[in-house]
Amino acid sequence: DAGITQSPRHKVTETGTPVTLRCHQTENHRYMYWYRQDPGHGLRLIHYSYGVKDTDKGEVSDGYSVSRSKTEDFLLTLESATSSQTSVYFCAIRTGTNEKLFFGSGTQLSVL
């Protein structure tokens, strides 16, 4: 599993509240990714990081922000959660240039 831990595993929150999801890795890989998975849409890239304090947007970044203050942690924040952000969120790390991803177990987020 390449030492990836996502927390929390499940979260229920109310519309308008801030939410932060955490991805932690133990192997000091440079690249980390946040995806969301929804029925009929597959996985869509939200944000990714290519180093400490280096991040870039993905396809569906509106409403999300990220931070990477140290190599092992990549945080995804929903500043003001909306019902459309109800989804399963996956963190992934990449082990080398143009190589494969290792995924965490996911966070099921429900925004009521």
Next chain:
Amino acid sequence: SQQGEEDPQALSIQEGENATMNCSYKTSINNLQWYRQNSGRGLVHLILIRSNEREKHSGRLRVTLDTSKKSSSLLITASRAADTASYFCATVPSKGATNKLIFGTGTLLAVQP
């Protein structure tokens, strides 16, 4: 928009049969990858094929890549009930956002015992 689109969206076969899934993409790529996802779990990497390769094998998996048609296929031979899962293709662009891995919408495979 999604880089990869899988076809079919769902596939149901009997154990022992072969399963073929197809993936089409839109721009030039560095490599194409296939992943598997069991229900409620994270994705697991299956196989990677580079743009200069045409075919690759791994156990019961066979992947082909046709860059002129911007398409790939995943063949699972002699399928087993344990192969029941969703399968996704993903591409790494050769230009522009080469750090991004873009996934398709997936094929749900059901293998009946």
